[in-house]
Amino acid sequence: MSxxxxxxxxxxxxxxxxxxxxxxxxxxxxxxxxxxxxxxxxLPALFYDLTHLFSPDSWLPFGVLSGTVxxxxxxxxxxxxxxxxxxxxxxxxxEEIYMEHGVLQHVRTVVPLRRIQHVDVSQDLIEREFALGxxxxxxxxxxxxxxxxxxxxxxxxxxxxxxxxxxxLEDPLIEEPV
Amino acid sequence: MPSSSSHAEPDPSSVPSDAASRDASSADEAxxxxxxxxxxxxxxxxxxxxxxxxxxLHPLTLLLRVGxxxxxxxxxxxxxxxxxDSTENVTSLVLAxxxxxxxxxAILLQYWRFSYRITPKQIVIQSGVLTRKNxxxxxxxxxxxxxxxxxxARVLGLAKVKIETAGxxxxxxxxxxxxxxxxxxxxxxxxxxxxxxTxxxxxxEAEAExxxxxxxxxxxxxxxxxxxxxxxxxxxxxxxxxxxxFFNPETLMQRFMQAGRLExxxxxxxxxxxxxxxxxxxVAVVLGWISGIAVHLARYYNFRLWLDGDKLRKRHGxxxxxxxxxxxxxxxxxxxxxxxxxxAFGWYELKVQTIGIDVEEQGHRVIAPFASAERILELARRxxxxxxxxxxxxxxxxxxxxxxxxxxxxxxxxxxxxxYFWPADWLHPGGVALPWWGFGLVPFILGWAVLQYRNHTYxxxxxxxxxxxxxxxxYLWIVPVDKFxxxxxxxxxxQQRLGLKTLFVDTAGAAGFAYPEVIDVPGDEAxxxxxxxxxxxxxxxxxxxxxxxxxxxxxxxxxxxxRLPTDTPTD
Numbered sequence: 001m002s003x004x005x006x007x008x009x010x011x012x013x014x015x016x017x018x019x020x021x022x023x024x025x026x027x028x029x030x031x032x033x034x035x036x037x038x039x040x041x042x043l044p045a046l047f048y049d050l051t052h053l054f055s056p057d058s059w060l061p062f063g064v065l066s067g068t069v070x071x072x073x074x075x076x077x078x079x080x081x082x083x084x085x086x087x088x089x090x091x092x093x094x095e096e097i098y099m100e101h102g103v104l105q106h107v108r109t110v111v112p113l114r115r116i117q118h119v120d121v122s123q124d125l126i127e128r129e130f131a132l133g134x135x136x137x138x139x140x141x142x143x144x145x146x147x148x149x150x151x152x153x154x155x156x157x158x159x160x161x162x163x164x165x166x167x168x169l170e171d172p173l174i175e176e177p178v
Numbered sequence: 179m180p181s182s183s184s185h186a187e188p189d190p191s192s193v194p195s196d197a198a199s200r201d202a203s204s205a206d207e208a209x210x211x212x213x214x215x216x217x218x219x220x221x222x223x224x225x226x227x228x229x230x231x232x233x234x235l236h237p238l239t240l241l242l243r244v245g246x247x248x249x250x251x252x253x254x255x256x257x258x259x260x261x262x263d264s265t266e267n268v269t270s271l272v273l274a275x276x277x278x279x280x281x282x283x284a285i286l287l288q289y290w291r292f293s294y295r296i297t298p299k300q301i302v303i304q305s306g307v308l309t310r311k312n313x314x315x316x317x318x319x320x321x322x323x324x325x326x327x328x329x330x331a332r333v334l335g336l337a338k339v340k341i342e343t344a345g346x347x348x349x350x351x352x353x354x355x356x357x358x359x360x361x362x363x364x365x366x367x368x369x370x371x372x373x374x375x376t377x378x379x380x381x382x383e384a385e386a387e388x389x390x391x392x393x394x395x396x397x398x399x400x401x402x403x404x405x406x407x408x409x410x411x412x413x414x415x416x417x418x419x420x421x422x423x424f425f426n427p428e429t430l431m432q433r434f435m436q437a438g439r440l441e442x443x444x445x446x447x448x449x450x451x452x453x454x455x456x457x458x459x460x461v462a463v464v465l466g467w468i469s470g471i472a473v474h475l476a477r478y479y480n481f482r483l484w485l486d487g488d489k490l491r492k493r494h495g496x497x498x499x500x501x502x503x504x505x506x507x508x509x510x511x512x513x514x515x516x517x518x519x520x521x522a523f524g525w526y527e528l529k530v531q532t533i534g535i536d537v538e539e540q541g542h543r544v545i546a547p548f549a550s551a552e553r554i555l556e557l558a559r560r561x562x563x564x565x566x567x568x569x570x571x572x573x574x575x576x577x578x579x580x581x582x583x584x585x586x587x588x589x590x591x592x593x594x595x596x597x598y599f600w601p602a603d604w605l606h607p608g609g610v611a612l613p614w615w616g617f618g619l620v621p622f623i624l625g626w627a628v629l630q631y632r633n634h635t636y637x638x639x640x641x642x643x644x645x646x647x648x649x650x651x652x653y654l655w656i657v658p659v660d661k662f663x664x665x666x667x668x669x670x671x672x673q674q675r676l677g678l679k680t681l682f683v684d685t686a687g688a689a690g691f692a693y694p695e696v697i698d699v700p701g702d703e704a705x706x707x708x709x710x711x712x713x714x715x716x717x718x719x720x721x722x723x724x725x726x727x728x729x730x731x732x733x734x735x736x737x738x739x740x741r742l743p744t745d746t747p748t749d
Contacts, residue, residue: 095716106674110665110712114719140533140686141664143693 019089019098025130026151030081032126038073045069090149092160097137099149111147113167115139121157133157137164229367232293232304238334239355243285245330251277294353296364298371301341303351315350317372319343321505321533323365327358328498337361373487394490395546395557397481405548406474408520410467478547483557490545490561504543508532510685511694512558512656513542521652526554530561531687542690564642564656570635576676577634577698581627586620593617636681636696638707640714643683645694655694660722661685662715667708669701679704683711 045066053062083103090099100108120136127133133154137147152160254273287307294303300314324340331337336355343350356364397405446453479496490504511531520526528546546557555566593616600611607615629649637644642658664684673679681696681704699707 095719096712102668105668105670107666107668108708110708112662112664112712112715112719115663139664139684141684142531142687142690143682143684144666145664145684147664 019091019100022085022088022090022149022151023130023132023153024085026132027081027085029126029130029132029151030084031077034077034080035073038069038077042066042069042073088151092163097147097149097164099147109147111137111139113164115141116164116168118168119161119164121154121161123154127151135160229294229296229364232295232302233356233360234293235289235353236336236355236357236360238336240285240289242330242334242336242355243289244282247277247281247285250281294351296367296371301351301368303353313351315341315343317368320350320368320372321508322503323368324503325358325361325365325501326498327495327500331355332497332499339364391484391486393482393484394560395481395483395549395553397478397548399479401548402475402478402481403471405478405525406471407467408517408523408525408548409470409474410463410519411470411473474547481547483545485560492545502543504530504532504545506561509561510661510687511658512562512564514554514558514654514656516652517650518652520548524551525549526551528554528558531685531690533686558656562656562658564658565639566656567637567639567644570637570644570646573631573634573636573696573698574676574678574700575631576678578624578627578631580672580676580678580698581630582624585623585627589616589619589623634697636699638711638714643694643711645696647694647697648692651692653692653694657683657685657694659711659714659718662711665708665712667704673698677701681707 045068049060049062049064049066052060080103084101087103087106088099088101090097092098095113097111097113098109099111100106117138117140119138121133122136123133127150131154132151133156135149135152135157137149139145139147149157251274254270254277256270258267258270258274284307288305291307291310292303292305294301296302298317300316301320303311303313303315305311305313320341320343322340322342324342326338326340327336328338334355335358337358337360338355339353339361341351341353353361353364476496476498478494480499481492481494483490483492485491486503488506490506491502492504493499493501509530509532513529513531515527515529516525525548527544527548529542529544531542545561546554549557558564593613596613597611600613605612626649633647633649633652635646640659642656643662645653645655645657647653647655662683663686666682666684667679668682669679677700678698679701681699682693684693696704696707
């Protein structure tokens, strides 16, 4: 085993291999989704403002509440996808998937290919417009057992899936000596 | 180890669910006809013990099920029993009639339509009245056959058989109820099929098994009582009180008061509220203590653990006797647990995390509920060899600060609203609202944070990762290298500011409450550990692949890929 350590083939977890970004258009996808959520937040605020337009005891001048929500939501929709995109990186290495993501909670994860139970590629309505797919890697882990890589061009996601598939054991849990 | 690619999902070849009960009989015919054909081919020797004919459950099951449905009937008839003259009783009468017309036949039909059989390849369970379910559980996927006998079942000589597989997070199949002899036979038959033992001496060996095997651990009555005494728990108390809710507390109290015995007591309580609080706490502690003993007695009475080939088997329980199996190679993580009282006297509990998951134990199986440190380590080494490192490293001291701030903020968030809304005529000790005094807890929070820091250590040995954590419930996780699953290192924004990270090596299993995370490791240290843990895993993997296949590496095109030993043809 000790001879193994000097081998260059032993891929380094921390650095070395190029870490790839997601497809840039994922920012638009995120923005659209966040805008949808923001509208859900904005409409009640607007409703409150309109219904209290002429009430004498309103504790806020007209437009403050909905205006704040609108400005906040816009900033959020503009900035957040960029930050998120910048934080995302992944690499498919010979023996593992490496990924890092998260703005507030920065997470680095290594999933050994042999520990993968199965792999899915999925796509929702908005992602379809941008021809993106998301790779879902299922493991048997006790927490966060599904690892998701969003925003890959669909053909590429499928290609990665097929690459990973080769490594999936018939039963990664029952494998006795390895 | 036999293995196959099949999944523990219902056999697609078997008959799909049939909605109409009028067709069900023909569907049943078809189902019975189709599946055995596949298994009829093997030589007669393999059919030893196989239960080819569809079996019904034990007839007394009917009695038990009707008995189990009686409380519902009582509930329906409750208004009628309370005041028999009311006109509103019509509904409850109608409901009762409906119960007679529908529920009882349903129980009968359910029993009638439930059947199981065991072939050398699979256990087939057919059930359902309106929707027919046809479930096949491949024999080699079965992890555990658990035999459970509650009090009523024991009186009637019945047992519940639960079949668990690795693939699912809950019990895959359940036979309620069969006779005890039948339950043992089912387990025996399945086990012999799993071993591939087709020779005739499998059966006598089974008879003698209980006497011949070596007992690893057992608990005499005194030990069980002692273990309960150390497991003071307010949880059980809460359960007891929630049950008491059903009785009207006021009438109970009134009855007491009228008896006149407690008058001096109530007077005392009114005069000295502090005394009352103290007495309440005392009573709660004593009750919690007693209930802990009672629960442990009921659960672990006659605890016995023994080794049966490559499986651990255990049996315990006072009213409900549970028999379970833990395959040694399915053990993922060893967990030693203790609490401050137990630790002071050197007592520990040993659990394992397995992948054939028992929901009721949160994915953890108790191997030894209560034993001394040496005994526990000795037992743990029987389950898996490991070298407990001498030196454990502490996490960063900054964790005290983080925890202190976090808990203080939570406390403030809880207290400030109550301060704001505290009515002026309520208790104001010392001239301020009572919640203000809650901030007196802040020093204790600091103490708590320090304790958490002191109890949180980790060590990366050659054979695994060792994590200690927890104050009231102190855990030691032993995660073997070959069970590492997914590697995480995370840093929240607060951690990023202080240059800290959280390290987590996941293993296969069910979600639980406490995870073997190492929280607030200095950033560089976390990255180094992360890399070295993964390398250790990688090296172990490669070395094993090389020795078992002779291939230099696993990165080969699929057709040249070394076939792992599990791929060796069994089918």
